[in-house]
Amino acid sequence: xxxxxxxxxxxxxxxxxxxxxxxxxxxxxxxxxxxxxxxxxxxxxxxxxxxxxxxxxxxxxxxxxxxxxxxxxxxxxxxxxxxxxxxxxxxxxxxxxxxxxxx
Amino acid sequence: xxxxxxxxxxxxxxxxxxxxxxxxxxxxxxxxxxxxxxxxxxxxxxxxxxxxxxxxxxxxxxxxxxxxxxxxxxxxxxxxxxxxxxxxxxxxxxxxxxxxxxxxxxxxxxxxxxxxxxxxxxxxxxxxxxxxxxxxxxxxxxxxxxxxxxxxxxxxxxxxxxxxxxxxxxxxxxxxxxxxxxxxxxxxxxxxxxxxxxxxxxxxxxxxxxxxxxxxxxxxxxxxxxxxxxxxxxxxxxxxxxxxxxxxxxxxxxxxxxxxxxxxxxxxxx
Numbered sequence: 001x002x003x004x005x006x007x008x009x010x011x012x013x014x015x016x017x018x019x020x021x022x023x024x025x026x027x028x029x030x031x032x033x034x035x036x037x038x039x040x041x042x043x044x045x046x047x048x049x050x051x052x053x054x055x056x057x058x059x060x061x062x063x064x065x066x067x068x069x070x071x072x073x074x075x076x077x078x079x080x081x082x083x084x085x086x087x088x089x090x091x092x093x094x095x096x097x098x099x100x101x102x103x
Numbered sequence: 104x105x106x107x108x109x110x111x112x113x114x115x116x117x118x119x120x121x122x123x124x125x126x127x128x129x130x131x132x133x134x135x136x137x138x139x140x141x142x143x144x145x146x147x148x149x150x151x152x153x154x155x156x157x158x159x160x161x162x163x164x165x166x167x168x169x170x171x172x173x174x175x176x177x178x179x180x181x182x183x184x185x186x187x188x189x190x191x192x193x194x195x196x197x198x199x200x201x202x203x204x205x206x207x208x209x210x211x212x213x214x215x216x217x218x219x220x221x222x223x224x225x226x227x228x229x230x231x232x233x234x235x236x237x238x239x240x241x242x243x244x245x246x247x248x249x250x251x252x253x254x255x256x257x258x259x260x261x262x263x264x265x266x267x268x269x270x271x272x273x274x275x276x277x278x279x280x281x282x283x284x285x286x287x288x289x290x291x292x293x294x295x296x297x298x299x300x301x302x303x304x305x306x307x308x309x310x311x312x313x314x315x316x317x318x319x320x321x322x323x324x325x326x327x328x329x330x331x332x333x334x335x336x337x338x339x340x341x342x343x344x345x346x347x348x349x350x351x352x353x354x355x356x357x358x359x360x361x362x363x364x365x366x367x368x369x370x371x372x373x
Contacts (some may be wrong), residue, residue, distance in 0.1 A: 002108035005279065008152065009271050011119045015126050015149075017264030023128035024256035030135065030180050034142050037173065038126055041149050044161070052156040054277055056284040059291045063300050065161050066292075069168055070307045075175050080180050081318035083268050085340035
């Protein structure tokens with residue numbers, strides 16, 4: 001317990017800010033998905049840090065993190081399937097090109 | 104395992120630098136393949152932080168699921184990209200951070216770049232009415248990896264980061280517990296997962312099943328004949344080209360007329 005809780009939370013906050021930048025500024029769908037994974041990672045780091053320092057006897061936070069990782073995996077799989085479908089129809093993966101619903 | 108304070112600080116600094124540096128490299132490099140590798144480094148750094156927080160199971164899960172599973176998917180999808188190596192956009196105006204993280208990417212030679220520009224100008228005759236600026240804009244739309252709001256996004260991200268860090272620093276303190284977690288945390292998590300959080304566990308399973316169904320349905324080729332993705336599956340070579348010159352001679356003892364083989368011949372050979 002030599003390291004204060006705030007240090008971990010600051011690392012998670014910086015990761016979150018980088019993820020926000022990545023989601024807004026990137027153009028292709030893969031990079032946006034990577035940014036979302038970074039956001040989920042920062043949330044998991046926050047959860048685990050709070051678990052360790054505030055309630056180390058209650059393991060609910062770790063289960064919460066496991067559920068978050070699962071949801072991230074499912075989101076990544078479905079997102080990549082959607083992207084592959086869009087690529088086959090439009091031959092591009094840049095999200096700004098998808099402006100109309102019916103192609 | 105109790106580490107002393109110095110070792111803990113060294114490990115924390117190393118893992119935090121790996122995590123933050125990997126994330127920064129992921130979002131600023133011009134090459135998408137490098138982005139995947141940087142993201143892998145960031146995930147490994149966060150897994151190290153998890154282990155440092157004595158959440159061994161979560162760290163292991165992080166390495167297995169993110170690094171082993173998702174990044175393979177990401178790198179597979181990167182191969183679909185136009186210019187995954189970033190050689191076309193590496194020469195554009197970049198900030199110092201982007202310059203640092205995309206060091207060593209080979210530029211396309213200028214002849215190819217000029218040819219591409221000319222080709223893009225010719226391929227869109229409708230844009231010629233808009234004049235030079237329209238063409239330049241279309242060019243940038245094709246090549247750049249980030250959206251035009253990149254500067255605003257960077258400012259927004261820096262503001263978000265500063266506000267979060269300031270909130271963390273200005274907040275008095277959380278009630279820190281002095282307890283140390285049970286070393287056999289995996290057993291506790293398993294018990295909780297199968298007892299108290301049974302419904303969440305089942306819900307996650309159902310979600311994964313639905314996700315698999317959705318992904319398979321989405322990636323399936325379409326049913327209609329006009330579907331572009333269907334052509335690869337139903338295209339048949341209607342008129343195959345004849346074999347012009349076959350260098351192999353036909354089999355048999357005589358190269359002339361084929362020998363008649365009857366059932367009795369086969370039995371006589373035995």
